Amino acid sequence: MRKKPAAFPVGLYSMLLFALCWLTLPAVFAPIERWLVGCACLPPRTISAWFGEPAVAAAPSAQQRLLELGEELRRRIAEHDVAGASRLLPATYEPVCCAVLDAPRDTARRGGGGQPGELRLDHSYEELDGCCELVTKGDALLGFLQRPGIGIADGDRPQDPARVMLCNHRAARPVYAEMAMPEGAAMHLVVAAAAAVDPAPLRADLWEDPYRAARLGRGGQIVYTRTIPEATVLVPSGLQLGRSRVWGYEQQGDDEAMAIGVFVVPPIEPRALSFVVLWRQTAEPPPAGTPELRSNRVQRLPATVYDLPGAAYGRHLLVVGQAVPDGAAVVDNGLFLGTARGLALGTGLMTSFIASRHRWSLILMPDDPRERPRELEGEIVRTEHNDGWLRWCSDRWSTAHERLLPGYLFTGSNGSSCPAGLWIGRAEPHPYEHDLLRVTTPREPGPRAAQVLVAGGRS
Numbered sequence: 001m002r003k004k005p006a007a008f009p010v011g012l013y014s015m016l017l018f019a020l021c022w023l024t025l026p027a028v029f030a031p032i033e034r035w036l037v038g039c040a041c042l043p044p045r046t047i048s049a050w051f052g053e054p055a056v057a058a059a060p061s062a063q064q065r066l067l068e069l070g071e072e073l074r075r076r077i078a079e080h081d082v083a084g085a086s087r088l089l090p091a092t093y094e095p096v097c098c099a100v101l102d103a104p105r106d107t108a109r110r111g112g113g114g115q116p117g118e119l120r121l122d123h124s125y126e127e128l129d130g131c132c133e134l135v136t137k138g139d140a141l142l143g144f145l146q147r148p149g150i151g152i153a154d155g156d157r158p159q160d161p162a163r164v165m166l167c168n169h170r171a172a173r174p175v176y177a178e179m180a181m182p183e184g185a186a187m188h189l190v191v192a193a194a195a196a197v198d199p200a201p202l203r204a205d206l207w208e209d210p211y212r213a214a215r216l217g218r219g220g221q222i223v224y225t226r227t228i229p230e231a232t233v234l235v236p237s238g239l240q241l242g243r244s245r246v247w248g249y250e251q252q253g254d255d256e257a258m259a260i261g262v263f264v265v266p267p268i269e270p271r272a273l274s275f276v277v278l279w280r281q282t283a284e285p286p287p288a289g290t291p292e293l294r295s296n297r298v299q300r301l302p303a304t305v306y307d308l309p310g311a312a313y314g315r316h317l318l319v320v321g322q323a324v325p326d327g328a329a330v331v332d333n334g335l336f337l338g339t340a341r342g343l344a345l346g347t348g349l350m351t352s353f354i355a356s357r358h359r360w361s362l363i364l365m366p367d368d369p370r371e372r373p374r375e376l377e378g379e380i381v382r383t384e385h386n387d388g389w390l391r392w393c394s395d396r397w398s399t400a401h402e403r404l405l406p407g408y409l410f411t412g413s414n415g416s417s418c419p420a421g422l423w424i425g426r427a428e429p430h431p432y433e434h435d436l437l438r439v440t441t442p443r444e445p446g447p448r449a450a451q452v453l454v455a456g457g458r459s
Helices: 010-024 026-040 042-048 060-086 210-214
Strands: 093-102 118-124 131-137 140-145 161-166 175-180 186-193 202-205 222-225 240-249 258-265 275-281 298-307 315-319 329-332 335-342 347-352 360-366 374-384 387-394 407-411 423-429 436-440 448-455
Touching: 060 093, 060 131, 060 275, 060 335, 060 360, 060 407, 060 423, 118 275, 140 240, 175 240, 186 210, 202 240, 374 436
Parallel strands: 335 423
Antiparallel strands: 093 118, 093 275, 118 161, 131 140, 131 275, 140 161, 175 186, 175 222, 186 202, 202 258, 222 240, 240 258, 298 315, 298 448, 315 347, 329 335, 329 448, 335 347, 360 374, 360 407, 374 387, 387 436, 407 423, 423 436
């Protein structure tokens, strides 16, 4: 008997090809996904209206406390960020504190060590007119302010957010420096941007004594800036560039150590930067006091947050009434509730902080008023009820394996629609692991009123 050949499964292979295109080209199918998920959210959005009126997540007394904490954070940041460099600059230089809007992480703007090489500030070029090129934080030199229409800012207008070229940018000018050697005497050198594949953002080069430099057995020496009259930009002596990291062979028996390359690790990673300081020369010394640190320009859109099935895992329905950018902060009078993912039909999804699984820029304000706020970069690794365990890395002004002090945790700069200074919760160090923080966030069930922050207005 002759066997009939099986029919070719056109439908099955078409669905597989469609699914493959969906996975490999997410940007193309993103609008379709938003509409589909937005339509799927219509039933719970309609049903949620039957379960009571939205309540404010923070009581009036709590709101006042949040405002006080926010003001204290801005005051302490401005005080500690200005203190170091102000002693090294002329008395007629006035500090201008700026918040970081964004640190672009795309490949084209990636600098030495694979770190971002640029920053965008909350001040425009026009607002920073008259400022010198130096950009500092504490006693550290971070980079140089750019001018619109020149260099990497050739496409910028005076009204655009100002751009900062960090020292690890591939186009950054080398900085003259000196390093305190183990035997005592300092040695002169030049610090320039390292390659993206190098183990640190900066590289030490053009040593005053290459033979002494080759005998460096271990790193950790502080590298400072050095002023020379021939420099294009006058950088004051004494600003910290970072600590040395030696790449080579350690001493073995009678054989001497040999350094193949010496790198410089900045005191703070660009991805953790939330605030920086610029300097404007004035005719007279500026008045004493803490400089003003303003809030980022944002527009507040009224919204309502509803619990979805399984809301204990940190996923919520967000009803705004208009389009919301991905990553926008959802707040209630300074209390950070989470970040939004915009959908169609005026809806979105909100993910709470402790349910997130991506890298955050954060600020920890210790309880001790004498301690400086710490800018962190971290990620939630596990969640227990309203608590999340945050694995963090911080600036390198401190010693290795330092334990953070308990305090209050705030957002850092996580994009123009998620500004720094939003209160997240209480943070306590882990009793055994030095790089873990237990973050406790307030949570109230049921619908609640909120606001979505969108870049473009003024808070």
